[in-house]
Amino acid sequence: MKVVILGSGVIGVTSAWYLAQSGHDVTVIDRQSGPALETSFANAGEISPGYASPWAAPGIPMKALRWLFMKHAPLILRPQVDGAMLRWIGAMLGNCNARSYAINKSRMVRLAEFSRDRLIDLRQETGIAYDERSQGTLQLFREQKQMDGVAKDVAVLKADGVPFELLDAAGCMAAEPGLAQSDVPIVGGLRLPNDETGDCFKFTNALADMCKTRGIRFLNGTSIQRLTVEGGRIASVVTDAGVMQADAFIVALGSYSPLLLAPLGIRLPVYPVKGYSITVPIVEEMRAPVSTLLDESYKVAITRLGDRIRVGGMAELSGYSKGLPQARRDTLEYSVSSLFPGAGDVGKASFWSGLRPMTPDSTPVIGPTAIPNLFINSGHGTLGWTMACGSGHVIADIVSGRQPAIESADLAISRYH
Structure with a gap:
């Protein structure tokens, strides 16, 4: 055919x-x-089936309101006359309940786990290389309330048989030794040992x-x-x-x-939700991440890709705009520099934006x-x-x-x- x-x-x-x-x-x-x-082209580089979670979740509407006024906001809304945006936001808010969250996360994890297995098969069959690593993903919590709120995700991971580890601050530093150089508070983390990383491009x-x-x-x-x-x-x-x-x-x-x-x-x-990334050359190997870390406070992913660090995140509703505001770069630089100080030369980082095709569920x-x-x-x-x-x-x-x-x-x- x-x-x-x-x-x-x-x-x-x-x-x-x-x-x-x-x-x-x-x-x-x-x-x-x-x-x-x-x-x-320059996404966060993480292959994280266990972290496949809906954006629409209980409590998100109130969190979103707070995020809009943060200096390093994970959510940016550029209001405009756009019926597609309004319909998408309305449908997304309609999914912000416990029942929809459980259904949507189960669908996502099912597909993501299957996909990870197919990628492993493909790699073994072809020998394809893409700066890949198989050293897990760490979701880092800077605040106790973040650690306390992980129960709903853990329940889904258990139901789907996805291996995970709940770590204290010391456990996070054992998984990512570069965090020992950080002076920001680290309460704990959720680690998925089977996750991978790699350069999608x-x-x-x-x-x-x-x-x-x-x-x-x-x-x-x-x-x-x-x-x-x-x-x-x-x-x-x-x-x-x-x-x-x-x-x-x-x-x-x-x-x-x-x-x-x-x-x-x-x-x-489907609506375009703009994301940003910087790609930072590593200058101090021992201070750099070894795999992917998710900075829960700023919704930023920090990923090791060979001799580079890819830092990506944020969600901006601004239509099909691809502009590169300095404020978005500042957030990415702050996240990686506060957690892995001295690991990379952020002054030499390349800056990029891309439009993620998001469904409301x-x-x-x-x-x-x-x-x-x-x-x-x-x-x-x-x-x-x-x-x-x-x-x-x-x-x-x-x-x-x-x-x-x-x-x-x-x-x-x-x-x-």
Whole structure:
């Protein structure tokens, strides 16, 4: 079967890999000059299935109000006349209850754990290298109330059989020795020993190269204009380079997916939530992190990537803006410098922003649509890297008419209807 994938981020490229493994003729189209040049380019680098948690949770509305007035705020809201933003916020607030949180987290952990296992398989099969490490993730609590509030996450981890460790301050420093140089308060942490790290950009490009050796075509630098419908099915995709027909089409355009689908009458509840990162060269090895640390106070992830430290986080609702305010960089620099002082040269750090495609329930949309040969693999939010291989595997099974290895019906867009 001829399959066209729209989007060459980590989700589009992993989808291409698994579809080709299933015997399909695959073409990937993207307006960027190469793979992984948008949201997949400089993300936080963590592969953390156990930390796959919905943003919509009990207590979040009150926390969000406080965050808006913090100096180093994890949440930034740029009010504007935007119906999509208002609908998304309303739907997200509707998920801020205990029942929805438990359902959504269970879905997310199911997919993320499956994805981590598929990544391990892929690494063993191909030898792909991407500055990977398998030394766990530490969620660090600076305040006792953060430590006290971890019970709901621990309950889900236990129910899903995910290994974890609750650590005191000394235990945190044993897991991340560089914290011994910090002078900020450390109450404790939640560590997931099976989590991994790696450079998503390096991985996606290495996998794209492997895809090409297996006959997958990449039409980069090609703008996607619209999908055409004939006889109730997608007949073709119209691009600035011409029209391409196929048997099946997969939309993997991240935050831009809703814009392509809307003219077809498909309302995909995905909104761009802007995140920021800095990439810091390491100057003092012994002071640097060994894996990923999540700074719970500022919602910032600090990840070791070879001889670099990737510091990423924050959530900004500002439409499709990609500006780089100094205040956002200041927050990232403060987080890494307060916890790992002297580890890297923040003055030489590169600064980046990307648009995370967020759904109001934080669960991605993977599966069929009302149009028989049109499929979606989008809406992964902050967890595209964590969920990529699993999502690609699931969509390949669905397109191929096979039963996916994990429950997937509740991942489809139909759950919103």
